[in-house]
Amino acid sequence: MAYSTVADLTVEQFKDLMRQVVIQTLSEVLGDPDEGLELRDDITVRMQRSLAALQAGTKTIPAQEVAAKLGLTW
Known part of the structure; x- marks a missing residue:
């Protein structure tokens, strides 16, 4: 109705x-x-390299430090 x-x-x-x-x-x-979209191949490769570097013990920069350098409030 x-x-x-x-x-x-x-x-x-x-x-x-x-x-x-x-x-x-x-x-x-x-x-x-x-949601439901696929990553481009180049982004997938960059993410895989980033994760591999992290697992290999590569020094990273904390997000708070990056934000401070950019003048962002974190």
Whole structure:
């Protein structure tokens, strides 16, 4: 049955509508826009090299230090 105004809805129908709106809004705000996309080959290679260097004990720079050098608040 189609309704033309919110006033035509029962309390349960209104609750269901609000639930749907909240779920949709949370999905839009918190969802991952890249979900389901594949990494480009060059990015995959860079990530693999980075992980291999980390596992080999290569010195890394903490994110807080990088942020400070760039004047960012971390």
